[in-house]
Amino acid sequence: xxxxxxxxxxxxxxxTLIFLPLAGAxxxxxIKNEDFARYWALGITALTAILSIPLVMAFDTSTSKYQFxxxxxxxxxxxxxxxxxxxxxxxxxVMLTTLIMPLCVLASWTYIKTRVPAxxxxxxxxxxxxxxxxxxLDFVLFYILWEAMLIPMYxxxxxxxxxxxxxxxxxxxxxxxxxxxxxxxxxxxLYIYNGYSFFIPxxxxxxxxxxxxxxxxxxxxxxFAIKVPMFPFHTWLPAAHVxxxxxxxxxxxxxxxxxxxxxxxRFAIPITPEATMTLGPYILWLSIAGxxxxxxxxxxxHDMKKLIAYSSVGHMGFVTLGIFVLNTAGVEGAILQMLNHxxxxxxxxxxxxxxxxxxxxxxxxxxxxxxxxxxxxxxxxTFFALSSFGFPATNSFxxxxxxxxxxxxxxxxxxxxxxxxxxxxxxxMLRMLQKIVWGGTDNPDQxxxxxxxxxxxxxxxxxLFFVFWIGLGAQPFxxxxxxxxxxxxxxxxxxxxxxxxVTDLILH
Amino acid sequence: MQFLPELxxxxxxxxxxxxxxxxxxxxxxxxxxxxLGAAIFVATLLSFCQTGKLFxxxxxxxxxxxxxxxxIAGAMLIVLIFxxxxxxxxxxxxxxxxxxxxxxxxGLMMLVSSVELLSIFVALELSSFAxxxxxxxxxxxxxxxxxxEAGIKYLLFGVTATxxxxxxxxxxxxxxxxxxLSVVIExxxxxxxxxxxxxxxxMVLAGFFYKLAIFPFHFWVPDVYEGASNETTAFIxxxxxxxxxxxxxxxxxxxxxxxxxxxxxxxxxxxxxxxxGNLSALVQKDIKRMLGFSGIAHAGFxxxxxxxxxxxxxxxALYYIIGYVVMNLACFLVICTVSQKGENVMIEDLxxxxxxxxxxxxxxxxxxxxxxxxxxxxxxxxKFMILTSALKEGYLxxxxxxxxxxxxxxxYYLSVVRITFCSDPEDRVDIxxxxxxxxxxxxxxxxxxxxxxxxxxFVDFASTAVQTIx
Numbered sequence: 014x015x016x017x018x019x020x021x022x023x024x025x026x027x028x029t030l031i032f033l034p035l036a037g038a039x040x041x042x043x044i045k046n047e048d049f050a051r052y053w054a055l056g057i058t059a060l061t062a063i064l065s066i067p068l069v070m071a072f073d074t075s076t077s078k079y080q081f082x083x084x085x086x087x088x089x090x091x092x093x094x095x096x097x098x099x100x101x102x103x104x105x106x107v108m109l110t111t112l113i114m115p116l117c118v119l120a121s122w123t124y125i126k127t128r129v130p131a132x133x134x135x136x137x138x139x140x141x142x143x144x145x146x147x148x149x150l151d152f153v154l155f156y157i158l159w160e161a162m163l164i165p166m167y168x169x170x171x172x173x174x175x176x177x178x179x180x181x182x183x184x185x186x187x188x189x190x191x192x193x194x195x196x197x198x199x200x201x202x203l204y205i206y207n208g209y210s211f212f213i214p215x216x217x218x219x220x221x222x223x224x225x226x227x228x229x230x231x232x233x234x235x236x237f238a239i240k241v242p243m244f245p246f247h248t249w250l251p252a253a254h255v256x257x258x259x260x261x262x263x264x265x266x267x268x269x270x271x272x273x274x275x276x277x278x279r280f281a282i283p284i285t286p287e288a289t290m291t292l293g294p295y296i297l298w299l300s301i302a303g304x305x306x307x308x309x310x311x312x313x314x315h316d317m318k319k320l321i322a323y324s325s326v327g328h329m330g331f332v333t334l335g336i337f338v339l340n341t342a343g344v345e346g347a348i349l350q351m352l353n354h355x356x357x358x359x360x361x362x363x364x365x366x367x368x369x370x371x372x373x374x375x376x377x378x379x380x381x382x383x384x385x386x387x388x389x390x391x392x393x394x395t396f397f398a399l400s401s402f403g404f405p406a407t408n409s410f411x412x413x414x415x416x417x418x419x420x421x422x423x424x425x426x427x428x429x430x431x432x433x434x435x436x437x438x439x440x441x442m443l444r445m446l447q448k449i450v451w452g453g454t455d456n457p458d459q460x461x462x463x464x465x466x467x468x469x470x471x472x473x474x475x476x477l478f479f480v481f482w483i484g485l486g487a488q489p490f491x492x493x494x495x496x497x498x499x500x501x502x503x504x505x506x507x508x509x510x511x512x513x514x515v516t517d518l519i520l521h
Numbered sequence: 522m523q524f525l526p527e528l529x530x531x532x533x534x535x536x537x538x539x540x541x542x543x544x545x546x547x548x549x550x551x552x553x554x555x556x557l558g559a560a561i562f563v564a565t566l567l568s569f570c571q572t573g574k575l576f577x578x579x580x581x582x583x584x585x586x587x588x589x590x591x592x593i594a595g596a597m598l599i600v601l602i603f604x605x606x607x608x609x610x611x612x613x614x615x616x617x618x619x620x621x622x623x624x625x626x627x628g629l630m631m632l633v634s635s636v637e638l639l640s641i642f643v644a645l646e647l648s649s650f651a652x653x654x655x656x657x658x659x660x661x662x663x664x665x666x667x668x669x670e671a672g673i674k675y676l677l678f679g680v681t682a683t684x685x686x687x688x689x690x691x692x693x694x695x696x697x698x699x700x701x702l703s704v705v706i707e708x709x710x711x712x713x714x715x716x717x718x719x720x721x722x723x724m725v726l727a728g729f730f731y732k733l734a735i736f737p738f739h740f741w742v743p744d745v746y747e748g749a750s751n752e753t754t755a756f757i758x759x760x761x762x763x764x765x766x767x768x769x770x771x772x773x774x775x776x777x778x779x780x781x782x783x784x785x786x787x788x789x790x791x792x793x794x795x796x797x798g799n800l801s802a803l804v805q806k807d808i809k810r811m812l813g814f815s816g817i818a819h820a821g822f823x824x825x826x827x828x829x830x831x832x833x834x835x836x837x838a839l840y841y842i843i844g845y846v847v848m849n850l851a852c853f854l855v856i857c858t859v860s861q862k863g864e865n866v867m868i869e870d871l872x873x874x875x876x877x878x879x880x881x882x883x884x885x886x887x888x889x890x891x892x893x894x895x896x897x898x899x900x901x902x903x904k905f906m907i908l909t910s911a912l913k914e915g916y917l918x919x920x921x922x923x924x925x926x927x928x929x930x931x932x933y934y935l936s937v938v939r940i941t942f943c944s945d946p947e948d949r950v951d952i953x954x955x956x957x958x959x960x961x962x963x964x965x966x967x968x969x970x971x972x973x974x975x976x977x978x979f980v981d982f983a984s985t986a987v988q989t990i991x
Contacts, residue, residue: 088977090833090984091909153905155897164890167935171943172875179943186935191928192894198903198924201912 016214017082017098017150023067027081031145032110033061038137043149043434049124052318054133058114058140065111072104074492077500079150079214087154097148105348105490106147109355110268112475114140117260119472120363124370125173132173135165136260143268147275152211156193159272163189165362166261166269169507174256181249181256188249192239199232203284203498210326217283218504223291230288234296240273243296243333244303247326254322255375259366262318266325266362267355274332274351282336282501284507292434293337300337301430303330308437312444316375317365320445321358324401327408327434328354331426334431335416339505343419344498345491350412353400353483357409360397360476364390367469368449371462377445381452387464391450393473400480402438408483410493466517523571523582526590529564530627533557534620541616551605554619558601562594578701579637584989588982589633589767596760596846597626598753599965601632603854603958609863611660618658622756625651629764638690638700641768645686645728648764649679652757659750660829660863669746678741682731689724692717706775719782726772726787732765733820736794743801746813751860754809755853758816759846766823766842769898770835771990773827787828788919794821795926802933808868811933812852815892817928819845825916825923826907832991834910836983841903843979844891844972848900851888855881858954868937873946881952882941884962891969893934894927898971906980919971 020026037057044050064497073080079098087095097149099107117136125132142162145351149155160318163186171182202225203216239246250270254262282289307327332354335347367390368380400407403414413435420428465473483490536557540550569587574580601622610618628648635641657672694700696718697708712718731738746754776783798818805811823845826838856866858881859874875882891898904927912920954962972979 088975088980090977090980091906157901160901161896164895167938168942171939179939182943183935183939187928187932190931194924194928197908197927198917198920201905201909201920202917204909205913352653399696 016078017084017096018076018080019083020071020080020081022071023081025083026064026067027099027148030061030065030107031097031141032444033057033064033130034114034137034140034144038134038141041130041134041137044130050130050133051118052138055118055136058111058118062111062115062138064298065108068099068104069493072099074101074496076369077101077497087151090209091153093153093211094151095154096150096158096212097145097154098150099148099173101148101494102348103275104493104499105352106268106271106275106355107144109271109352110140110143110147113263113267113355113359116359116363116472116475117263119364119468120263121258121260122468123323124366128172132169132258135169136264138165139169139264143264143272146272150213152203152213152216154211155213156197157202160190160193160271166265169261169264170257173258173261176256177252178256181252182211185253188239188246188493192246193236194274195232196236197255199229202229203314203387211286213279218260218286218451219284220510221285221287223287226285227289227291230281230285230292233276233285234292237273237276238299240276241270241329242273242326244299244306244326245338247303250326251319251322254362255316255318259362259369262362262366263359266321267359270329271351271355274329274336274347277333277336278348278501282339282505286505287504287512289337289339290509290512293339296337297334297427300330300334301427301434302432303327304334304434305437308434308441311441312437314441315377317368317377317380317445318375320377320441321361321365324438324441325354325358326439328401330434331413331416331431334427335419337417337501338419338423338427340419340422341498341502342415342422344502345494346412346415346417346419348494349487349490349500350409353408355413356476356479356483357397357400357407360393360473360480361401362482363472363476364394364397367465376416377448379457381448381459382450382456383452383459383462384450386459386462388464389470393465393477395446396477396480398442400484402442403435406481406484408480408487410484411487483508522568523570523573523575526561526565526594527627527630529561530630530931533561534623534627537616537619537623541620542694545616547607547612547615548887550615550619551607555601555605557619557623558594558598561623562598563590564595565591570936572858576640579954580631580634581636582634585767585771585986586634586642586987588846589763590630592763592843592846593626593629593633593760597622597756597762599850599854600756600759601959603850603956604752604755604857607750607752607863608857608860609659609752611658614658618655621651621655621658625649625655626759627754629761630671632764633767636702636771638693638702638705641702642683642687642690645732646683648761648820649683649732652753653679655753655756656745656749659748659753665869665902668748668750671745673743674748675741677730678738682728682738685724688729689721689727692721693725693786698719702771702775706772713776713782719786722772722776722783723786724768729765729769729772730790732761733769733823734762735790735820735824736797736817737790739794739797739817739820742813742817743805743810743855746809747807747865750863751809751853751857751866754813755850755857758812758853759849762816762820762842766827766838769827770838770987773830774835774987774991776830778948784828784830787824788916791821791824792919792922793826794818794824795923796929799926799929799933803929805933806869808852808856808866808871808937809831811868811937812849815930815933816849818926819892821926822904822907822923825911825919829910829914829916830985831910831914832984834907834914836980837906837910839983839987840972840976840980841907843983844899844903844969847965847968847972848888848891848898851884851962851969852892854958854962855885858958859952861950868940870949871941872944872949874941874952876946877949878952878954880959880962881954884966885941886938887940887966887969889934891973893931895931897970897973898970899976902973902976906976
């Protein structure tokens with residue numbers, strides 16, 4: 014347990030962050046008043062966000078150990094522990110989650126008109142589960158939260174969703190659950206192999222035999238690739254995104270998708286390094302397929318939400334590409350890009366939600382030419398769209414640049430194959446932007462549209478702030494993750510070297 | 522004192538019998554029955570710590586049996602509360618219905634204490650025959666007589682299973698010269714290399730497979746669940762399963778040595794039950810039929826826990842079946858409440874339930890998600906612990922097949938939740954549920970969550986109980 018670091022100044026900060034939203038949700042069970050529910054949810058999520066700020070302040074960037082650790086026995090007979098902590102890989106995702114939730118509540122302020130308390134309960138329970146997933150260091154705790162998250166998300170889509178909500182919510186649920194059942198078997202196998210312990214850091218860098226590693230990796234891959242979603246497993250995503258209410262889309266895009274890539278970094282690479290070595294190249298090419306496929310499909314969409322959803326497939330392809338090239342630039346870029354995608358795509362979904370609230374249509378053709386009447390809106394939209402295809406000085410530029418730099422280091426053909434993806438991103442984003450801002454000669458009459466109100470501006474501003482902060486000065490963010498990434502890669506290369514040495518020994 | 526719960530049940534039966542001779546209003550009958558149910562529950566609590574042997578060692582009172590008696594009495598009380606209106610039973614036969622209910626429970630309570638082949642047989646028959654009569658007591662509102670069909674099916678399959686069991690018992694007696702379970706099993710464990718011993722054991726197990734609805738003794742389930750009144754189905758689906766698992770553990774726990782053949786047989790039965798139950802449940806339209814098939818699959822899961830032949834495995838099976846009964850009761854509570862005049866509830870009748878009765882919709886959703894094994898509910902913990910104990914014994918393939926079943930099962934549970942939450946009620950009436958039912962449903966929900974989040978205490982207690990019979 015020497016991987017853990019207890020921070021005496023903040024003994025229970027992570028538990029507070031996890032359980033505060035849950036407690037808020039419990040109270041809402043007894044409330045019928047809609048306005049109270051809105052303000053209450055906003056208050057709770059904002060408080061959680063404020064309480065999470067000390068995490069960054071007190072985070073020790075000189076160690077790769079897990080920090081702010083809390084530990085308690087939970088189920089003794091099975092040696093399941095309640096142990097949580099964060100390191101450089103998870104801190105940005107935790108911050109992203111806590112900071113984005115109040116904005117999700119704001120975005121649902123008038124969008125959700127029916128059963129407001131129930132909606133807010135779902136949001137708060139989601140926050141608890143998502144934070145728990147990123148903090149859990151016990152595999153059962155992780156799995157429980159990972160699965161429990163499906164229920165509120167299912168209800169968010171299924172009750173407050175669009176016309177095809179039933180199809181979308183069921184597909185989302187079934188895909189994710191079916192993907193993770195083998196993960197459960199893998200967890201139990203690891204538990205028995207590791208002397209009856211579910212403690213994740215102890216499972217890393219062990220010498221499991223090759224067959225076991227391959228099988229474990231496949232179990233991980235199925236669960237995480239569906240969540241990311243990687244290319245052949247992505248079909249649930251457009252359906253879920255399109256039908257979900259705005260806040261649901263934002264949570265899906267910004268946080269839920271990151272759980273897949275987080276899973277690769279936290280579990281797949283450290284627990285099964287040998288299998289990563291063997292199967293990594295296939296995953297790289299799947300990522301390329303995702304980038305190209307996502308780009309072309311997005312180019313063909315007439316539904317704005319679908320367009321953003323397919324662009325997510327492409328962007329997440331970049332993230333998995335960065336992870337599996339397994340060098341510092343690639344992995345750091347990938348983690349940064351996870352954050353960037355959360356910011357940019359979340360903001361784009363909010364923008365689409367705002368226009369949908371006005372026109373009640375997600376069709377690109379019915380939203381053309383609004384630039385003249387909604388100048389503030391299109392200003393925001395332009396910055397987010399530019400950020401989405403990695404325009405210099407925006408956040409995604411830094412992330413994609415690092416990923417591509419890492420890929421060039423790994424293999425030039427692979428990097429060349431990824432370049433068209435970046436071009437495609439510019440093509441579909443500019444196409445959307447052009448239509449929304451100017452349109453053509455056949456624009457519908459948009460003169461009745463009102464520009465953004467104060468609440469909406471407040472909702473979007475933090476996103477814009479981070480777009481430029483990361484775009485112009487990414488160093489503090491990279492500092493946060495650097496040591497953990499270096500440690501991960503050192504361990505991996507040590508393992509790699511060892512494996513090569515063993516093979517040499519056998520061959521000669 | 523050792524025999525107090527059984528005596529209370531007998532007394533309760535007598536009281537209801539006297540009531541049945543005169544004419545009493547439906548309300549009085551119901552209140553008396555609930556009162557008696559509560560008295561029986563208290564009696565089991567009072568005799569909780571008793572130990573001893575009765576009737577020339579044929580009847581053993583120990584912690585293990587008392588735990589099960591308490592659970593049985595508790596489950597019966599809950600069924601009595603939410604099924605109190607007995608919508609599907611004609612008013613004139615309600616006292617008799619309660620009489621048979623109490624007799625059946627008496628049989629089940631005797632069953633968990635029986636440690637001798639003949640007393641097992643007598644107890645099992647007492648519990649079964651009472652239920653054979655309860656099934657066709659449903660009033661014939663649709664004039665379809667399908668409750669008669671269900672009753673006959675239940676009876677015929679039951680008699681066949683009993684036949685198997687008696688045949689197996691005769692083998693056991695022939696091979697060992699005793700009817701005492703402890704002697705029988707001890708002698709039998711020395712001769713598992715002989716086919717006769719294996720056949721004897723398997724045939725005796727068949728009787729309990731029938732009660733628990735494990736493949737290939739599951740054929741009665743869908744039709745009986747559908748044909749019996751909702752309250753009767755709620756009873757059949759929960760209470761007897763507790764007793765069946767109790768006896769199954771008692772029998773299997775005594776197998777030692779070379780029981781590998783039996784393990785293989787149990788494994789095949791478990792896998793087939795899971796697949797058969799889950800695949801058939803996918804296409805059901807009647808929610809009781811669906812829960813029936815899902816019950817077959819869950820019984821398979823319990824069997825996975827039992828066939829590990831370890832104390833932890835038995836304790837997990839015990840934990841699982843308790844959880845299953847609670848989840849199942851939560852679902853049946855909703856079915857009984859939604860059903861207006863005691864008619865069967867189709868899945869589509871639940872449309873928009875969340876607008877017609879939020880609490881019922883919530884209970885149903887929690888119950889179904891728990892049955893599907895989604896954390897943080899008890900169903901997940903139970904499943905997780907059973908899979909862990911099975912993998913510990915090295916049954917990797919079995920665990921993978923069981924995990925695949927989880928994925929299949931979620932589909933049909935989810936489609937019910939979907940109907941409940943995501944569709945409009947159209948012109949279906951609002952559901953009004955009595956206060957006592959609401960309280961019971963909240964209690965069940967709390968148990969589902971608490972057992973799921975803090976399983977430690979329950980599993981420890983289950984292990985202690987199982988230890989007493991080892």
